[in-house]
Amino acid sequence: MTQTETSTIAAPLQAEHFDVLIVGAGISGVGGAYHLARQCPATSFVVLEAKESFGGTWITHRYPGIRSDSDLHTFGYRFKPWTSAPIATAAEILKYMGDVIEENDLGRHIRYGHRIVAASWSSERNLWTIEARRADTGETVWFTAGFLWMCQGYYRHDAGYTPDWPGTAEFKGRIVHPQSWPDDIDYKGKTVIVIGSGATAATLVPAIAGECAHVTMLQRSPTYFFTGRNINELAEMLRALQIDETWIHEIVRRKILHDQALFTARCVNEPDAVTQELLGAVRAYLGADYDVATHFTPSYRPWRQRLAFIPDGDLFRGIASGKASVVTDEIERFTPHGIRLKSGRELPADIIVTATGFNLSVLGDIDFTIDGKPLVFSDTVTYRGMMFTGVPNMVWVFGYFRASWTLRADLVADFVCRLLRHMEAKKAKSVEVALRPEDADMPLLDWIDPENFNPGYLMRGIHLLPRRGNKPEWQHTQDYWAEKDAFPAIDLDDAAFVYR
Numbered sequence: 001m002t003q004t005e006t007s008t009i010a011a012p013l014q015a016e017h018f019d020v021l022i023v024g025a026g027i028s029g030v031g032g033a034y035h036l037a038r039q040c041p042a043t044s045f046v047v048l049e050a051k052e053s054f055g056g057t058w059i060t061h062r063y064p065g066i067r068s069d070s071d072l073h074t075f076g077y078r079f080k081p082w083t084s085a086p087i088a089t090a091a092e093i094l095k096y097m098g099d100v101i102e103e104n105d106l107g108r109h110i111r112y113g114h115r116i117v118a119a120s121w122s123s124e125r126n127l128w129t130i131e132a133r134r135a136d137t138g139e140t141v142w143f144t145a146g147f148l149w150m151c152q153g154y155y156r157h158d159a160g161y162t163p164d165w166p167g168t169a170e171f172k173g174r175i176v177h178p179q180s181w182p183d184d185i186d187y188k189g190k191t192v193i194v195i196g197s198g199a200t201a202a203t204l205v206p207a208i209a210g211e212c213a214h215v216t217m218l219q220r221s222p223t224y225f226f227t228g229r230n231i232n233e234l235a236e237m238l239r240a241l242q243i244d245e246t247w248i249h250e251i252v253r254r255k256i257l258h259d260q261a262l263f264t265a266r267c268v269n270e271p272d273a274v275t276q277e278l279l280g281a282v283r284a285y286l287g288a289d290y291d292v293a294t295h296f297t298p299s300y301r302p303w304r305q306r307l308a309f310i311p312d313g314d315l316f317r318g319i320a321s322g323k324a325s326v327v328t329d330e331i332e333r334f335t336p337h338g339i340r341l342k343s344g345r346e347l348p349a350d351i352i353v354t355a356t357g358f359n360l361s362v363l364g365d366i367d368f369t370i371d372g373k374p375l376v377f378s379d380t381v382t383y384r385g386m387m388f389t390g391v392p393n394m395v396w397v398f399g400y401f402r403a404s405w406t407l408r409a410d411l412v413a414d415f416v417c418r419l420l421r422h423m424e425a426k427k428a429k430s431v432e433v434a435l436r437p438e439d440a441d442m443p444l445l446d447w448i449d450p451e452n453f454n455p456g457y458l459m460r461g462i463h464l465l466p467r468r469g470n471k472p473e474w475q476h477t478q479d480y481w482a483e484k485d486a487f488p489a490i491d492l493d494d495a496a497f498v499y500r
């Protein structure tokens, strides 16, 4: 139940109080709400979401073909079976999330159209005061909360990243970013260039190839893809045996995770063999004469960037049919009728789609202060990629890159619920993490090792992110297989946790 508090941020204002405030109703925030309601039923909470509905990533992205690039058995929650094909459309993911909200009566906890703009912590009151703007009225509303559960994702939802190419103003056609796909765009019979080589470009190109005059995927450098049928044979077999869906979900998740662990180990131990397998699958679609070396052979080792799955080889089938093609070159400038490349070649276009990635958003672009001082997030050190030194009563859900994001959202949720119960048992009002005496000489490094993982949006924004140490407890290890056992075993009375 909520109660009314008087805020001290400005003039006395009416603020609604909750024990926990969850930021964002994407897959992480809705999962957090589910776990909190189940594991801490006496805890009052609210989810504030800037958008008009739930889904986060899956409502922001509305480009043709939008789908997951990992399987929904593991991208789905551990508590709700996924019963369809592994790679899912955004619409299917939204339906799944909607079912979770409805079946668990979570809707009453979510306030849509509430963008949080500021959050301030008071050590005197052991409270966060939250300032939010309502989308419908423009009104400012205030909340207080004992604990902040940051489920705001990692990128800015209102605008994607577009490099500043010369000549864009001269281009007479239309330039669109997939993150802001316009309703009125008509690509039928048009010549389209999609700039980029990541999962978005690889999804968009086959989705529009059938209707365009021609679509070119223009990439500066190639990406690894893997391909296969969009079906999970084990799930189908278990279904044929009339096994309960709850069991199928658990068994299939374990099998997928087992296979992924083996595959990741192979990428590290025998990268050349893995590379040849991946490229062999591409050649099987494109034929021996296709220049796989130029267009589909990256210079990095497999898995250093997210490896996207191409269901049923649709991208390669589009290329093989001649409706789509790949050009690997650099952009010199936009011209009135297309793009001039550094090689001197000109590509004509009616529409140019810039599938060039995201703008990193650290902590949801919220102005944070702690006892009146601005929080400089990059001055903090992360505890397991979820808590931050000197920041009380706050956890951030930052999922995995190599395994499904939601695996970590579930693990972090268990941790938060355990921590909240522990605080209650100790009668502690606040908890923050602090380096221990044995961590005093620990080297402090960037959030992630670029040798290990280096997508553009992270590299562009790495200076904004907290620091990591060289011990597992002081970094986001990106290792689900270690964290699934380590997280439940975290000693909440370790000296890294400071309670007041």
Ligand SMILES: Cc1cc2nc3c(=O)[nH]c(=O)nc-3n(C[C@H](O)[C@H](O)[C@H](O)COP(=O)(O)OP(=O)(O)OC[C@H]3O[C@@H](n4cnc5c(N)ncnc54)[C@H](O)[C@@H]3O)c2cc1C
Binding pocket: 023, 024, 025, 026, 027, 028, 029, 048, 049, 050, 051, 054, 055, 056, 057, 058, 061, 067, 068, 069, 070, 071, 075, 114, 115, 116, 117, 151, 152, 153, 154, 155, 157, 200, 363, 364, 365, 366, 397, 399, 400, 403, 404, 405, 406
């Ligand atoms: C096109 C695309 C496909 C992807 N496919 C996969 C995949 O297959 N597998 C995988 O593991 N990962 C995938 N990812 C990564 C994906 O973003 C995450 O897996 C996951 O959806 C993130 O969920 P989230 O809830 O943490 O964040 P988001 O989906 O980003 O949701 C965050 C929510 O918080 C809200 N919010 C942010 N700031 C504020 C604020 N200040 N006030 C109020 N609300 C706020 C936003 O409006 C948004 O609704 C994909 C990403 C993209 C862009």
